[in-house]
Amino acid sequence: MLHQMHEFGITENIINIALAKANEAQASKVIQINLVIGEMAGFVPDCIQFYFDSLSKDTITQGAILHFELVPTQLRCRHCSTLFQPQDTLWSCPKCRSQSIELSKGRELYIESMEVE
Amino acid sequence: MKKIEVIQNILEANETIARRNQQLLDKHKVFALNIMSAPGAGKTSLILQTLTRLKGRLNVAVIEGDVASTVDAEKVQSEAKAVVQINTRNMPESCSLMAAMIELALKDMPLDNIDLLLIENVGNLICPSEFTLGEHKRVVISSLPEGDDKPIKYPLIFSDADAVIINKMDLLPYVDFDIATFRHSVEGLNPKAEIFELSCKTDEGTERWHSWILAQVENNVTKQ
Numbered sequence: 001m002l003h004q005m006h007e008f009g010i011t012e013n014i015i016n017i018a019l020a021k022a023n024e025a026q027a028s029k030v031i032q033i034n035l036v037i038g039e040m041a042g043f044v045p046d047c048i049q050f051y052f053d054s055l056s057k058d059t060i061t062q063g064a065i066l067h068f069e070l071v072p073t074q075l076r077c078r079h080c081s082t083l084f085q086p087q088d089t090l091w092s093c094p095k096c097r098s099q100s101i102e103l104s105k106g107r108e109l110y111i112e113s114m115e116v117e
Numbered sequence: 118m119k120k121i122e123v124i125q126n127i128l129e130a131n132e133t134i135a136r137r138n139q140q141l142l143d144k145h146k147v148f149a150l151n152i153m154s155a156p157g158a159g160k161t162s163l164i165l166q167t168l169t170r171l172k173g174r175l176n177v178a179v180i181e182g183d184v185a186s187t188v189d190a191e192k193v194q195s196e197a198k199a200v201v202q203i204n205t206r207n208m209p210e211s212c213s214l215m216a217a218m219i220e221l222a223l224k225d226m227p228l229d230n231i232d233l234l235l236i237e238n239v240g241n242l243i244c245p246s247e248f249t250l251g252e253h254k255r256v257v258i259s260s261l262p263e264g265d266d267k268p269i270k271y272p273l274i275f276s277d278a279d280a281v282i283i284n285k286m287d288l289l290p291y292v293d294f295d296i297a298t299f300r301h302s303v304e305g306l307n308p309k310a311e312i313f314e315l316s317c318k319t320d321e322g323t324e325r326w327h328s329w330i331l332a333q334v335e336n337n338v339t340k341q
Contacts, residue, residue: 006210006244013127025121035127040273042243078308089269091305099305103276109247111123 027116073106134216138251145228151252156240
């Protein structure tokens with residue numbers, strides 16, 4: 001068996017959710033799936049697209065456009081609550097220089113909406 | 118053409134199974150650790166060391182996740198109450214354990230006779246951070262030869278860890294690993310993580326780790 005990356009299962013989930021929602025809406029074709037993916041989430045859009053092309057075959061999602069909205073990493077300083085975007089790999093607060101930092105945005109992975117007909 | 122609002126977490130399918138796994142473990146009073154690290158950091162060594170030292174005090178079971186082979190399962194076989202090897206090569210995904218794989222493995226385990234379940238994830242610092250398995254606590258191992266910059270390079274896995282182990286402390290005289298830098302990076306990302314400095318080879322520093330496990334297991338039993 002081929003070695004699959006974890007985007008394989010993720011893509012299966014995307015298709016399952018899309019099929020269920022299309023069914024609820026009594027749609028006959030999925031035109032576009034709008035996905036939101038955080039920059040820090042370990043999911044590669046090209047890899048999802050690659051699996052989607054084969055897994056969507058013979059379903060009403062076949063040929064649908066996958067639209068990826070990438071959410072940039074946003075960090076929050078635990079000391080002074082400043083919100084900032086990382087400038088390099090060392091996470092430190094631009095205001096107070098603290099390195100006690102939490103991730104406030106950038107781990108998202110969800111389907112935001114779909115276009116169907 | 119019409120637009121439908123969805124707003125659905127794509128990881129939900131995994132998380133639902135993970136919750137089910139934890140409920141099953143709780144029912145049988147089994148405390149589970151998800152042990153993650155890069156390849157070669159010492160996951161199997163830590164498990165072997167823990168099995169040997171806690172023998173007679175806890176009944177321990179092990180789930181071994183590897184892309185291929187059963188070498189790790191063979192190593193721990195004689196010391197563990199039960200061992201299940203998962204080869205992710207035969208699964209839809211190779212790069213991480215997932216909750217559904219653990220659900221299958223739990224079916225083969227005598228859960229009533231187990232106090233502690235050690236789950237050895239696939240050696241990888243990226244993919245396993247996205248998938249919960251049903252574990253009670255997450256453990257990340259970093260070893261000295263890997264360098265002290267791993268928390269900066271792979272922040273997610275360290276942000277979610279309950280315990281971070283610095284392994285191979287016996288190599289400290291031979292490698293450029295700054296313990297203070299490493300600790301500072303982990304504490305910045307995750308002030309709640311317990312940090313352990315130890316060597317599975319020499320046993321140095323392992324007592325505190327065993328005490329932590331024993332306290333966690335006890336806490337897990339009394340909470341129910």
